[in-house]
Amino acid sequence: MSIRVVLQLGNPLLRQKAAPVVDPTASEIHDLVRDLADTLAHWRSATGYGRGIAAPQLGVLQRVIFLKLPEAEPWPLINPEIVARSAEKIIVWDACLSFLSIFMQVERHRQVTVRYQNLNGETHEFKAGDDRNLSELLQHEIDHLDGILAIDRVVDVKTICTREEFEKRYRDASPYAVTPATINH
Numbered sequence: 001m002s003i004r005v006v007l008q009l010g011n012p013l014l015r016q017k018a019a020p021v022v023d024p025t026a027s028e029i030h031d032l033v034r035d036l037a038d039t040l041a042h043w044r045s046a047t048g049y050g051r052g053i054a055a056p057q058l059g060v061l062q063r064v065i066f067l068k069l070p071e072a073e074p075w076p077l078i079n080p081e082i083v084a085r086s087a088e089k090i091i092v093w094d095a096c097l098s099f100l101s102i103f104m105q106v107e108r109h110r111q112v113t114v115r116y117q118n119l120n121g122e123t124h125e126f127k128a129g130d131d132r133n134l135s136e137l138l139q140h141e142i143d144h145l146d147g148i149l150a151i152d153r154v155v156d157v158k159t160i161c162t163r164e165e166f167e168k169r170y171r172d173a174s175p176y177a178v179t180p181a182t183i184n185h
Helices: 026-046 131-145 163-169
Strands: 051-055 064-067 075-085 089-093 101-110 114-119 122-130
Touching: 026 051, 026 064, 026 075, 051 131, 064 131, 075 131, 089 131, 101 131, 101 163, 114 131, 122 131
Parallel strands: none
Antiparallel strands: 051 064, 064 075, 075 114, 089 101, 114 122
16 A cells, blocks of 8 residues: 555654454554555665554554565554463664664563464464564554553663664674564565
């Protein structure tokens, strides 16, 4: 469909809770998913960052997220919700397309179980852990649906750094280690 503007930190829409999608099979939801996919692909191509995006980042207050991991099928999740969380937590580097110049360390659950619907309206559950850093990614994107941003979960303000400092000091040990030249579109 089209590449849309990603709302940036400070836009009040990013702080609002998204409404549940009534009909995941509706054409407007399919159009939204295409816009999310196109926008994410654009950002990934331009910056080397972006594994997921949430509808509120496009100013659409619907409970829809879209993931695209390197060498994996595109994955739209409609009405995703975390139904189980491990007691064990981890601290990870996080960033966001809504404030890509800022990186920080956040605390996340090591494992989560997510229930969601696909574009056919079928309900699925998925247990995510360390594999491809899916647990932290799903928590990040689902937070967007509740108006929560990664910056709200920073564990220590002293970990906040610019993108340039992150790339110099920490990128190689993070899930963002893939460089733009090696990204599959």
